[in-house]
Amino acid sequence: MLKLIESLIRYEIRQNVIKERDYVYVRNQLFNLLRIEPTDQDISYESIGYPSDALDPILDILEEQHILDGSKVARDLFDAKIMNVFAKLPSEIEDLFFNLYKKDSKLATDWYYNYMKALNYIRSERIEKNEFFKTSSIYGDVEITINLSKPEKDPKSILAASKVKSLAYPKCVLCAESEGFAGNPSRDSRDQHRLIELNVNNEPWYLQYSPYTYYNEHAIVLSKEHRPMKINQKTFENLLELCEQFNHYLFGSNADLPIVGGSILSHDHYQGGNYVFPIEKAKTLDSWKKDGITYNLKKWPLSTLVIKSKSKEALIKKAVSILDKWKNYDNADLDIKSYSDDTPHHTITPIARIEDGFYTLTLILRDNQTSDEHPLGIFHPHADKWHIKKENIGLIEAMGLAILPARLKTEMAFVKSYLLTQKQLPDEALKHKDFAQKILNEHQIDKDNVDEILEQAIGEVFVSILEDSGCFKQNKEGISAFKSFIKDELI
Template identity: 45%
Template structure:
């Protein structure tokens, strides 16, 4: 059976163009070595069931566990699976050469090639990603994307205990370091044998393009610095973002904010996220427009969006960078106590931005989302952070992806929302305590219209409304008269 699985995997690798027919014996021998096999029996796979690469991998990894080659531990299985796929994955130099050959014809063709490679090599975990619950929900701000994240499997207690006991090492320094390319992995650090990166020149400095192993949208990429340096938002960041979309005009790219609470999950390595996807925020219309003296070739607007977004448009990168830097420098030192905005507490800064760049035809766009990370006795996790009444749906930081209109919600909601649905229908249900008030409100609202057929849709729509509220909480200028007046004061001060 193992010989048949190996041959099927090789056939799939050839079919997906990971390898050529001439590579078959070489790849086979590499896999035999990993499985401690010294011979191979030719198998007829014509009648065998058609399995995809991830399914074949799972069966081969199960064989390795049963034979005692590896332990039945999550990290060990991941490492072994990655090593198998590395037998089919070309070296970085070859992949980069092919990428740039395609790039000369069309940047879209280059990224499409690398994206398919990353999926076929099982670096992007498409089988697990398909477990996610994904849908769109209509709001006054457009259609928001909702994802209940079920793609990352939970580790078993043995794996967690082992992770705590192993000796710590700082190689690679973090999950985004270039040293992850081809790194086998270890307990507590993910397997990366089959991981490849594209070398990208940004402002005459080496940066790297890779895809997220758990993509949340089409061609969800990460652009990372060669150096392990802290996240920083600056005028150089704006120019680098615009330089990237100039090279890849079908992609957007943005940076998380560079302060805790409003920043991303990794602030120790300078990086951006981008991709071939149009979020609701990119489609959002202008709420109102304005001009800044000295920047006549830049069109400026405030976007109709729950968070506080300034959109700058120009055909000239340099003009956008100058205007964006003017706004950012002013915002970093701006306070308005009437709307709770303080630039700093002592020497601790609070104001920053989440910048996002894209290209529409010949016009560059730079969005600056105003952020502030102050906390208070009432809002211990952040004044401009999801407030306590929405924590039952979303409590985590609002990073770049959420800012643009995609909710990444915790896996617990999959089962919890089913209980809320039962409750609305008047069935016996075990509703989590933190959902009870919300569930009671929904039951009252929908008791005459909810049915078995539509209750899931009703609850999903309400989750979307909650996410819209989450974004409103994170907006520094609320979409009311007080907030609008405060926003206009800041714009006037520019």
């Protein structure tokens, strides 16, 4: 145990999380927390690569001593307390962040991102175990991750959660009051969680990194106030303002309606990061220019319009006009419907970036109707693809990065073995039977090509899911209707 503690302290000194001067203090704190007899003897240590290299065996020992009950939850709750011993107070972290920010915003985010990794808030070693691959499609490459650290939510539970008026403290997992929160079995610990307060258009917001890191420097920006997601003029203004503050990042928002929104509708927040998504590399189907604004209609399975301008004000005004128009747009031939009585169906998933001095907004049109045929959503993954994914298509996936549930890792191992041997699939993988059969019908499978063919087939299902989610389909009729929708804006 002593050697593990020493290794962890030495790691945090190497990462500049603490200084040599802090050594005695930190060690005494850990002795107390881990219920070890204090000592001043010199202890050897190992040079570890991740905090978890020391934390995991420390937690094993605590389980043997029955200090922890052996559950995964108890481990995660406790290792956050160990790491919090190393963490500075929020105000000190903000001072360091903004001192760097004065020189260059990238220096500030680089430091903060690495600091949160070194504190194990971002659990890098788990994230690196996630599966990641790219597959080709007629829309360009799409990207797939199989995420091993987050449970799958279906739209109904997301909708139900959005209706619960929670009295708990903090009100939700995003709330700023989570900073330093000890957690409990139903709420992750946030002991070493630290936020950076930002001023976004004269309103307090906070920057943090996602502990799940679906892509490089996956950032979350949340409003200080716990209030529902809302896509309106303010959203466009805030996203572009954030791009001005951190011009090496893109920022986007999930839509604000169930089914087409993200997993959290109850707290206003955006996502950002240092990553170029497949949607940004998609080809342009058609392009127009008017009054200093360029319009690009994208060849992309979701209905995507990119508008660009040197003038931020003009761009925001145009985005609002397109949003308003979409909110009231109906096209019975294409099953597109703006309202059922007073219930709105239409919203936008927006993404902002500043590129070569141009303000850019990517507007993805969304419709959340349900029908008897598609009870979870007409423009949502259809039932024949639920064996791969049933969850909402939120911002990240709409941009072409699939976040697939952890269960697929084991299930795909069964499918792979089935493709090679055609021996019976186990019960838990039976839902993939048709999928596997289709692959067998189309390919000559051997052990050298099976991985690539299976990945490509998963990618094809993902693309098909995105096509389900597109309002104007990428066929002659859909494209033509999409063009007339935009062209009204050009008159």
